[in-house]
Amino acid sequence: MFITPAYAQDAAGAAGIMTSGLVPMILIVAIMYFLMIRPQQKRLKEHKAMVEALRRGDQVVTQGGILGKVSKVQDDGILEVEIADGVKVKVMRATISQVLSKTEPAASA
Incomplete structure (x- = not known):
């Protein structure tokens, strides 16, 4: 109910x-x-x-806005980037935000 x-x-x-x-x-x-x-x-x-394909001579931009050219690639995740004539800095691979220009791969003989 x-x-x-x-x-x-x-x-x-x-x-x-x-x-x-x-x-x-x-x-x-x-x-x-x-x-x-x-x-x-x-x-x-x-x-x-992109970061794995980096090689010597590539023009890159870091996350901090620094422009430079890769002068040396090390195996442990560190790149040596030349930001001015004779001025080289070491940066981590992961801090590269953009690749401006790629270098051509060396011709194999």
Whole structure:
């Protein structure tokens, strides 16, 4: 006699309400992945490939805005960059933000 419709619902009705709240959450996560996470991973992959392809003679820009020419490439992730005549600095490979001009690979004989 005093039973409200909320108490009279069966278990199937409660499960429908639960899944209707779950679908928008899944959509939000999917949209976040495709709009934010995936492009960032692609950008990181491209940057890693660019840094790995650095060689002597390349014109580069560091994250600090320093322009220079790579004069020496070391195996431990350090580059020697000439920023002026006779002025060479050592920088980490990861701090290179852009390669302005690439040198041609040496012709193999």
